[in-house]
Amino acid sequence: MKLLSLLARACAVLAGVILTVITLITCVSLIGRNTIGTTLVGDYELTAAAAGAAVALFLPWCQLRRENIIVDFFTSRLSAAANSGLDRFGSALMGAVMLLLAWRTAVGGLNALSSNSSTMMLGFPEWIVYALMVPPIVLAGVIALAQTVYGDFSEQGQ
Numbered sequence: 001m002k003l004l005s006l007l008a009r010a011c012a013v014l015a016g017v018i019l020t021v022i023t024l025i026t027c028v029s030l031i032g033r034n035t036i037g038t039t040l041v042g043d044y045e046l047t048a049a050a051a052g053a054a055v056a057l058f059l060p061w062c063q064l065r066r067e068n069i070i071v072d073f074f075t076s077r078l079s080a081a082a083n084s085g086l087d088r089f090g091s092a093l094m095g096a097v098m099l100l101l102a103w104r105t106a107v108g109g110l111n112a113l114s115s116n117s118s119t120m121m122l123g124f125p126e127w128i129v130y131a132l133m134v135p136p137i138v139l140a141g142v143i144a145l146a147q148t149v150y151g152d153f154s155e156q157g158q
Contacts, residue, residue: 001146001150004060004064004139004142004143004146005064007060007139008060008061008063008064008139008143009061011057011058011059011060011061011136011139012057012058012060012061014057015053015054015055015057015058015061018050018053018054018057019050019051019054021050022046022047022050022051022054025040025043025046025047026043026047028040029043041121041122042119042121042122042124044121045119045120045121045122045124046122046124049119049124049126049128049129052129052133053129053132053133056105056132056133056136056137057132057136058136059098059136059137059139059140060136060139060140060143062140063094063098063140063143063144063147064143066147068094070090084151087147087151088147088148088151089148091144091145091147091148092144092145092148094140094141094144095141095142095143095144095145095147095148096141097141098137098138098140098141098144099138099141101137101141102134102137102138102141105130105133105134105137106130106134108130109127109129109130109131109133109134110127112125112126112127112130113125113127
């Protein structure tokens with residue numbers, strides 16, 4: 001789990017850097033638009049592409065820390081063993097969904113590559129965003145499956 005934790009942290013830091021760059025691009029564009037009447041060409045495209053990649057990069061850290069929404073209204077009175085079993089089942093389900101999502105994202109990226117799909121203003125190839133999204137989604141799935149097998153929820157709340 002230490003390697004998975006290190007990779008998840010690296011993904012979260014990279015996502016934070018990407019969001020900071022998005023913020024700076026937006027600020028420069030807004031200041032330019034409101035002061036000199038000129039904006040950055042394709043700022044919306046860059047923001048959309050980078051935001052998608054950032055969301056995917058945050059998924060492993062969210063799974064590692066178990067910060068997904070958990071409704072424990074019905075399970076709060078169950079025993080610790082029952083809650084542990086439900087946590088493992090939820091992690092297994094999350095792992096399966098993340099791996100399915102990674103597969104479909106990879107297929108979408110290959111489709112964008114084969115059709116030479118690109119953004120309208122900048123002509124930025126869309127497959128690059130898909131390619132950046134697949135590894136962190138796979139990592140989130142692997143973390144969830146590792147939590148299922150090992151029951152290691154030690155990162156929760158730290």
